[in-house]
Amino acid sequence: FSALDGKTQSCVVENLLGFTGYFKKAGTTVLLVTHSTAHLKFADKLIILGGGALAYQGTWDGLKQHPKYSSLEIDIEGSKSDTVVEQPQVNKTVQSQNLKMAEAVSDLSRATGDISLYGYYFRAVGFQHILLLLACTSTYSFFVTFPQYWLQKWTEAPVSQTTFYICGYLISSLLAWIATSGTMWSTQILIAPSSGIELHRRLLSTIIGAPLSYFSNTDTGVTLNRFSQDIQLVDKQLPPAIMSISNQVFKLLVQVVLLFSAQKLLALSLPLCAAVVYLVQRVYLRTSRQLRLLDLESQSAVYSSFLESVEGVTTIRAFGWEKQAEHANVVCLDKSQKPAYILLCLQQWLGIVLDLMVAAIATSLITLAVFVRGTTTAGQIGMALNIVLAANATLLSLVTSWTNMEISLGAISRLKALEADTPKEDQPHEDFVPTEAWPSSGSVEFDKVTVSYNSDAVALRDITLEVSPGQQLIVCGRTGSGKSTMLLTLLRLLDTDAGSIKIDGVDLRLVPRSLIRQKCFITVSQDSFILGHASLRFNLDPSTSLPNEAIISALARVGLLSHFHLRDTPSEEETRNTLDSPLSSLPQMSTGQSQLFALARALVQLKSINQTSELSANGAEGRHIMPILLLDEATSSLDTETESAIRDIIHQEFTDKGHTVIAITHRLGGVTKGMRPGRDAVVLLSKGKIEKIGEAEDVLDSAALRE
Known part of the structure; x- marks a missing residue:
């Protein structure tokens, strides 16, 4: 249920697994594998694994009374973590987004042929x-x-x-x-x-x-x-x-x-x-x-x-x-x-x-x-x-x-x-090339942005928002509220129907899309894309422009060196053989390790962008490029420990170094722990509109949220 927002998740779990749920009434045996602790109270029996071994076996009440529950790395209070819900709306119908599938093959002059x-x-x-x-x-x-x-x-x-x-x-x-x-x-x-x-x-x-x-x-x-x-x-x-x-x-x-x-x-x-x-x-x-x-x-x-x-x-x-x-x-x-x-x-x-x-x-x-x-x-x-x-x-x-x-x-x-x-993504007017140092600060400005997948499916409506350089912005909302659409629009994977988006004052509609994705943003998605037949090096550095040391440093930073049988100081031959090996021939990664791998790729991309900016800086006059980090539900399917590790790396490598971070999430409990009062903000989206914006405490205490 990790892909669902809090209210939807609670509704589904209670109706199916709750004390009066469907499976309970039907007498159905249910085996639920999860990293979330939000619904452990519905279980008749709990089995908690840690380090590949059985860490606890018993009931929910017994777990709360267990003297060593803190060592189990289970956030019991996390069961009450903040989740985004929607304010009740009266006399409003929910509009369905029916995207018509294109015909399998169009009629291409079948009767007479085409000269x-x-x-x-x-x-x-x-x-x-x-x-x-x-x-x-x-x-x-x-x-x-x-x-x-x-x-x-x-x-x-x-x-x-x-x-x-x-x-x-x-x-x-x-x-x-x-x-x-x-x-x-x-x-x-x-x-x-x-x-x-x-x-x-x-x-x-x-x-x-x-x-x-x-x-x-x-x-x-x-x-x-x-x-x-x-x-x-x-x-x-x-x-x-x-x-x-x-x-x-x-x-x-x-x-x-x-x-x-x-x-x-x-x-x-x-x-x-x-x-x-x-x-x-x-x-x-x-x-x-x-x-x-x-x-x-x-x-x-x-x-x-x-x-x-x-x-x-x-x-x-x-x-x-x-x-x-x-x-x-x-x-x-x-x-x-x-x-x-x-x-x-x-x-x-x-x-x-x-x-x-x-x-x-x-x-x-x-x-x-x-x-x-x-x-x-x-x-x-x-x-x-x-x-x-x-x-x-x-x-x-x-x-x-x-x-x-x-x-x-x-x-x-x-x-x-x-x-x-087939329409082309790149448009003729997208030919403006900003300076080599762009983006130098990382400010983002949405000005009355409206985005739709088609005429009947408006995903974002009249979004006006400013993100300061170095700010951490958390975008939350229920499933279908437009969170991921906002990131797709930033990456120019979707075009705006109205309004504009500016990065450091440059309108993204005028810049080539490849340049935007190459220099302006570093993205970590929920599903890390991995090419099994490609080498470990290519999966981390597709441009193959960085030395081995930079890639090894990124793997060490996320704690994956040992997974690929590499020592902290591997030899040159060992490094080359491992990095050039197909990823499918190396040990398979778990869900959490795949997310750490995606984060390592983001660190490698950051180093590649910095290296490019240094080569084109012409001496001390150049400035480092400050790409914006985009996180799309990057920790929604992870356990508490892995989520905390990823959050610490993001703060140390991006937030603390002045990079703007825009994170999409429907689980606020873990994300808001590292937010800086007076600087970072939370945006609540509902049906494609901004419902509320402000500091984490203000949004969490609003009527639109509940524990």
Whole structure:
């Protein structure tokens, strides 16, 4: 219950675990693991662990009478710690914040296709690579089909010219082999890597540069589908499809010319064949494009279902929901297979139609050869029959390849639409670069700031607030009151609808966001972000600009040296090996140690900022940058001892050195212990507005708070 504010937490615990709660009435056995002492009185039996051993076993009343309870590091009086509650409001309705999820995939000109997609893809590939592919495929198509005509001439030539025709046949085959090798090389070595790299770069740049609202309104499965399914189509299916289409088109042209040269009367069937092929491809391509896009889109539901099951596997197993979760995933999987099955049926229909058309052409050819004698030779009839059979396979391969290309272009259309429609976080007017020493004091000014996630969800309304340099400001309030939104707005992860925020007199709306996050703020969140595959050094110092001593000093300051098997004065080799080791290969950290690790990262970032300011100071005239420390529920899930250790480090390394500290919390009891009377302040938020502001005692004694 650590993520809940005091009133909500008390309501939930009392209704479920209280003396008249639901579980008590139902006779349900409850095992509660917690670091909080606020609700120990509801327990029938207490087990307190300390140092990996059993420290106490008994009841709540027995614990209060225990002569050594102070050594148990349990703050019994903390059960009455101050928690923020909301003043009762009469005749006010609670407005729900319903954020609409974006559609999984938008409608991207499915019925008719989009010609601009070809230009988008060819620009990513490079037109010189496309021209090389066309040259290779046209050469291959000619020399792989020309031997049919060469054989026909060979059958009519005298025996004395056999060697000449053998050499010509071998040369034609050799040139075809060289051309097909060039085709494969241009497709697999030039086109596929260049297009995949360029389109992946654009996609990654678009997603990374998207604002926070994009991730709030877009399903995770949709984004994952762009990087997995769509990029896979671009890498593996689209280049071979283009190569195959180019081959089949040129082969079909050569075959048609040879066929009509053998039997000129067959040219009369050309308009009819063209009309049939046009009608077939129009029906087939339009339908297959729809089915394939439905197939791709239905897989987003499969990805989302799988991701949700993985993320909630603990809850699923705890409540015995394995069969329900499996059934839900199977249902999504079954739905995703429906378009694939119908597409397979459509392909069989296409094969039958093309076979019937080629059979009609072959019948016409034999009929003409029988009834219109003297117009063709035996060699020409044989060549024409071979070409008719080959043309059937060529035509079928052409339509299939064209369909695969249209399917893959569906991925291109989604990538193109994502790049065009996704809003960019950075704006053109954000180009003001403050002085190198900014921020030099750390003052913060909110001037009538209003922030919303969308038009129906206003998170902050008309916030006016001033934070003095070096001041410690505690922002508290119930869940959903706008506390975290205030920090997101400071970090420019959310844009203001009205008003302005200034740091040392500089309006943040004019400064590049990357510069704000790099120099202006140091953030420690409730959930410390850790990359397991990355090294310990990278997790602490992503810029890799600090020496080993600075990183070791930060780990020692938070007490994590021993956890990573490092001594107080480790050798250079030991330090290098440990810092360069993947974090996943080192001992796993607990929740409290993860927060200490996040704090160590903040200390390393502070040293990095100070080092940068010293390098750019040009002597004694420069001033140290004074970044502002932002804490978002950084101690809400920690035990009393770890919380006290983190609070002491923050005071010594930041507050006592003049840094402004803005802390978000819904638990005031521990945070207010280190506040300085007459200087630090507490802000109470309620429904996105400032309810009260003042010193800790004044806010705690107000009617809006209770013990």
